[in-house]
Amino acid sequence: MEMTLSPTQAAICEACTTILRRAAGPARARELRAEGGADGRLLDLLADAGYLDLALNAETGPLSAALVTELAATHLALAPIGVRSLVVPAVAPAGDLPNLVAIVDAAIPGPVRYAAEAEALIVIDGHEARILQAAEFTATAASTLFGYPMATVELHGKGVDLAPGSGDVARRWWRVAIAAEIAGTARAAFDLTSDHLIGRVQFGKPLAAFQAIQHRMMETHVLIEGARWLAREAAFHGAPAERAASAALAAAEAAGRTLFEVHQLSGSIGFTNEYDLTLSSLRLQALRVEAGGAAGHSKALVTGRWL
Amino acid sequence: MCSGWKHVDKGERVHFDYSDEELSFRKELKGFLDGELPVYFEFFDLPQQERFDRSMEFVKKLAARGWLTPAWPVEYGGSAHAPWQQMILSEEMIAHGEPRTGQYMNVNWIGPAIILAGTPEQKEYHLTRISNGNVVWCQGFSEPDAGSDLAALRTSAVRDGDEYVINGEKIWTSNAGVAEFCFLLARTNSEARKQEGISIFLVPTATPGVEVGDIDAVVHPGAFHHVVFTDVRVPASCRLGPENEGFTIVRKLLANERVGVARYHRAAGYLDRVAKWCDERGLLDDSSVIETLAHARVACDAARVLVYQVWDERTRGLHPDESAWVYRTAAVNAERAVSEAAFKLMGAEALVRHSHADNQFEWATTAGIAGGSYEMQLNSLARVLLGTKG
Amino acid sequence: MGPNDELAEELRASARKALDDRMPTTVLRQVIDTEDGIDRSLYALAADLGWLGLTLPESVGGSGGSWHELAVVLEEIGRALAPLPMIASVVVAAGAVMLAGDDEQQQRLIPGIADGSAIATGALFGASGRPDEPLAARVERRDGSLVLSGxxxxVPDAHVSSWMVVAATDGAVPTLVVVDSSAPGVRIERLDTTDVTRRLAHVHFDDVVIPSANVLASADAQHVIDELVRRAGVAIALDSVGGLERVVEITVAYVGEREQFGRKVGSFQAVKHHCANLLVFSETARVAGRAAADAIDGARWVEWAAIAKSYSGDTYTEATRIAVQCFGGVGFTWEYDIHFYMKRARLSQQLFGSPTYHRQLLTRELRSRTAD
Known part of the structure; x- marks a missing residue:
């Protein structure tokens, strides 16, 4: 057991941060919000630098991929980095897929993140999974408030079957990816809110000096930290079903609490477009319902642990 | 069959694998405990005297195997095992009803305090006895008007030649009825700022003027005491560390007290039994049952993974603060979530005294208060993360 | 305030005075240490004050009042934590006989309940005491007589009962029978549970012969059981309303006195918010509880009963958890009263259906309404 980043891990995080500071962040997120679509440019930058292929590298491994996923979310990256760096290597290790990949579970209705932008789509169907190329599905953009480009999907082609059992594998890594993304996104919302509370004076003192506010923020912090480390742990252990579900459920619960608290404690400025909070906060709502949401993660957890 | 992949590199990095040595330690320890104690044994269910007798007998066996103080330095009766082994020990002990009962405190922080600040004579005398498993201690911290506000304590120790004269009252002292020594905080300077006038005394409870009474508590009956000190004279050699600097020593070691026993592990064990109860009744396909169980399980999991931060810092020779507060908060969440799940799912059966759910309810109720209240952990965390006072 | 409310407030004042005089927690502490854990002289007083017969018809010794008044008494009992077997005897047992019994049975059994000379209870559920599990008692016909086993x-207050209404299966359907608690074959296994202010028991039936006069003649016993669950649930919700009110009072008083860090604990914002939340719980639970009491037999009775029981169950337990946290260590001592409420809340949450169960009933009711 070792909870401190190794020099390699620290170097990866540092180099990634440099790229993300330049190519992602609030300004870029605003640009994309205006333009619509996903950040293909960022995805290519990270891919070219090798940061999306850490999972299969013997020197680094899936934990490093989870760290990058978390970090990218903290920097408000708007691209399917978790799917590309954690799910794809697990089900399609040959490395012949495009960078922009979306994922859907055929049993779960509703719009799909990045489906309209995706060059390929992983379709989970029970225990199995297959990959459809862009020509094999139609994605109709859905209007949502929640920060990601989303689209409803209609499948035409059969696509290419992945190895037997890939549906289960994809689902497990998808949960780890979501957990890491939530941990990073919630951290961004939390940090921005902390700064606001320290800087904003009401009743003659900073809001952060009010005990009720402190307690709510710290309870939220504890939930985010739990989700973050459970996500890392699940990635390290290869996303076993129970651990992946536990991380995803911890993250979904943390996301719900964070979303509620950051908006409540930021007051009305939190809802304005001039302020950065919604760039992270609203994404939490999309992430916490993905892959079946709390109900789906709970079922996977209970099945994995007790059945 | 596609199984995904698993990374196997175990170099120096964030990693979540126990070493082979740690794994075999756990296996050996577990085998020993399984042989000694029935399944789901609870020392806390025993009447006090029997609990004490059985615990003393058991701890000596642990000590004989070198498993009482494995993380201590060799010169003080330890085996210099890595802190992770102490964590494993802590989990396995609580999974078997915490047979060390009060002696876990000796191991976790009373001994380390003496290692940190004791004179050679104090170390020789106390550490030998603790590491042999021959002695029970109690902790004289809280007072009627000094609970969360520990530094407001009023018990006084006045220097009189080669002695100190102690007067005051302590409450919530677990094991005071059977303890041979009290790790006492008392005020030695009433002029100084309140944290700065406190000293530590290692007081033999047999000293004339020490009187122990029961607190009539509704949870863990018989477990809590109050101790009254009336003109108790102890030699100055009973003082641990410099005069008036007791609070600094205690604050360093309170992180260990905050981590305490592996609460999350006991709670997770209870939850397994609740899940089994549900399974036996065919309830595990009900979505509200599933969500209740999963929510509680995640709370235990989060506390477990957060305690790793604390042990990691300890491995690196640090005295964890922030990580310990985070963990304590998560551990309280876990205790409560499991208790709530048990009540919600088991209904009236959860109300029967000394049922698993009833025991868990007691742990959950005291979890947020004993050893520094939940709110105090949040206050301390906020001081670090939001840079605030109070 | 209508005439109805003036009457209710008078009743409240007299009930509070009676319970303050006769059942302060100093006395409660003695009563719970007795073998049976109830105060029979207080029960006699309750009969004299007309509490027991309040909602029973005049023809069987009651005063024909409404649940509006009964609600007041139940709230005051909950506030005082009074160990009175009133819900078991009046609401459940007498309720069952009034709903399902014939004239002879009512005349024979109810006057004793109303005047307090008899205490009765209802054993309506299976082994786990949950309304959503199968019954574990059954009746069979053997040599011309009806025999109860299982x-x-x-079962609340079974240990002090002289008779009980038992739900048992008769073949595939449930039936209700009146069982003499001292009849051969009835064994009452007392339980040690968290809540020391009320006593529960498992009741075992070993070939108990049921005289035919003791079979409650109802075409649909399940319907009656469901109605009894609703009534007992609302009665418990009202008991909880009274308890919640007192929890707010004693918690606010304590944090207003206790000092730490040189100031009143109640001046810390986190504690203030705890207290504010307690008040919100108390006030909202009261609205739900009283609305349910006033809705009995009306069009929205089923709905309000489910709301009141589920809502009070969750808020009372959560409020007492917060309250104990506000008290800190002394909250666990016998010296303070708060733990009595915490434990009473725990039992109330589970008796006669958990919050989850009542929410399921609510969903079913709302769904059937939209289907109509």
Whole structure:
């Protein structure tokens, strides 16, 4: 057991941060919000630098991929980095897929993140999974408030079957990816809110000096930290079903609490477009319902642990 | 069959694998405990005297195997095992009803305090006895008007030649009825700022003027005491560390007290039994049952993974603060979530005294208060993360 | 305030005075240490004050009042934590006989309940005491007589009852029978549970012969059981309303006195918010409880009963958890009263259906309404 980043891990995080500071962040997120679509440019930058292929590298491994996923979310990256760096290597290790990949579970209705932008789509169907190329599905953009480009999907082609059992594998890594993304996104919302509370004076003192506010923020912090480390742990252990579900459920619960608290404690400025909070906060709502949401993660957890 | 992949590199990095040595330690320890104690044994269910007798007998066996103080330095009766082994020990002990009962405190922080600040004579005398498993201690911290506000304590120790004269009252002292020594905080300077006038005394409870009474508590009956000190004279050699600097020593070691026993592990064990109860009744396909169980399980999991931060810092020779507060908060969440799940799912059966759910309810109720209240952990965390006072 | 409310407030004042005089927690502490854990002289007083017969018809010794007044008494009992077997005897047992019994049975059994000379209870559920599990007691016809066997779990006040209404299966359908608690074959296994202010028991039936006059003649016993669950649930919700009110009072008083860090604990914002939340719980639970009491037999009775029981169950337990946290260590001592409420809340949450169960009933009711 070792909870401190190794020099390699620290170097990866540092180099990634440099790229993300330049190519992602609030300004870029605003640009994309205006333009619509996903950040293909960022995805290519990270891919070219090798940061999306850490999972299969013997020197680094899936934990490093989870760290990058978390970090990218903290920097408000708007691209399917978790799917590309954690799910794809697990089900399609040959490395012949495009960078922009979306994922859907055929049993779960509703719009799909990045489906309209995706060059390929992983379709989970029970225990199995297959990959459809862009020509094999139609994605109709859905209007949502929640920060990601989303689209409803209609499948035409059969696509290419992945190895037997890939549906289960994809689902497990998808949960780890979501957990890491939530941990990073919630951290961004939390940090921005902390700064606001320290800087904003009401009743003659900073809001952060009010005990009720402190307690709510710290309870939220504890939930985010739990989700973050459970996500890392699940990635390290290869996303076993129970651990992946536990991380995803911890993250979904943390996301719900964070979303509620950051908006409540930021007051009305939190809802304005001039302020950065919604760039992270609203994404939490999309992430916490993905892959079946709390109900789906709970079922996977209970099945994995007790059945 | 596609199984995904698993990374196997175990170099120096964030990693979540126990070493082979740690794994075999756990296996050996577990085998020993399984042989000694029935399944789901609870020392806390025993009447006090029997609990004490059985615990003393058991701890000596642990000590004989070198498993009482494995993380201590060799010169003080330890085996210099890595802190992770102490964590494993802590989990396995609580999974078997915490047979060390009060002696876990000796191991976790009373001994380390003496290692940190004791004179050679104090170390020789106390550490030998603790590491042999021959002695029970109690902790004289809280007072009627000094609970969360520990530094407001009023018990006084006045220097009189080669002695100190102690007067005051302590409450919530677990094991005071059977303890041979009290790790006492008392005020030695009433002029100084309140944290700065406190000293530590290692007081033999047999000293004339020490009187122990029961607190009539509704949870863990018989477990809590109050101790009254009336003109108790102890030699100055009973003082641990410099005069008036007791609070600094205690604050360093309170992180260990905050981590305490592996609460999350006991709670997770209870939850397994609740899940089994549900399974036996065919309830595990009900979505509200599933969500209740999963929510509680995640709370235990989060506390477990957060305690790793604390042990990691300890491995690196640090005295964890922030990580310990985070963990304590998560551990309280876990205790409560499991208790709530048990009540919600088991209904009236959860109300029967000394049922698993009833025991868990007691742990959950005291979890947020004993050893520094939940709110105090949040206050301390906020001081670090939001840079605030109070 | 209508005439109805003036009457209710008078009743409240007299009930509070009676319970303050006769059942302060100093006395409660003695009563719970007795073998049976109830105060029979207080029960006699309750009869004299007309509490027991309040909602029973005049023809069987009651005063024909409404649940509006009964609600007041139940709230005051909950506030005082009074160990009175009133819900078991009046609401459940007498309720069952009034709903399902014939004239002879009512005349024979109810006057004793109304005047307090008899205490009765209802054993309506299976071994776990839950309304959503199968019954574990059954009746069979043997040599021309009806024989009861099996078990009924977590029956309130069975240990002091002279008779009980038992739900048992008769073939595939449930039936209700009146059983003499001292009849041969009835064994009452007392339970040690968290709540010391009320007693529960498992009741075992070993070939108990049921005289035919003791079979409650109802075409649909399940319907009656469901109605009894609703009434007992609302009665418990009202008991909880009274308890919640007192929890707010004693918690606010304590944090207003206790000092730490040189100031009143109640001046810390986190504690203030705890207290504010307690008040919100108390006030909202009261609205739900009283609305349910006033809705009995009306069009929205089923709905309000489910709301009141589920809402009070969750808020009372959560409020007492917060309250104990506000008290800190002394909250666990016998010296303070708060733990009595915490434990009473725990039992109330589970008796006669958990919050989850009542929410399921609510969903079913709302769904059937939209279907109509």
């Amino acid at each position: 078990v009924s779990g977590f």
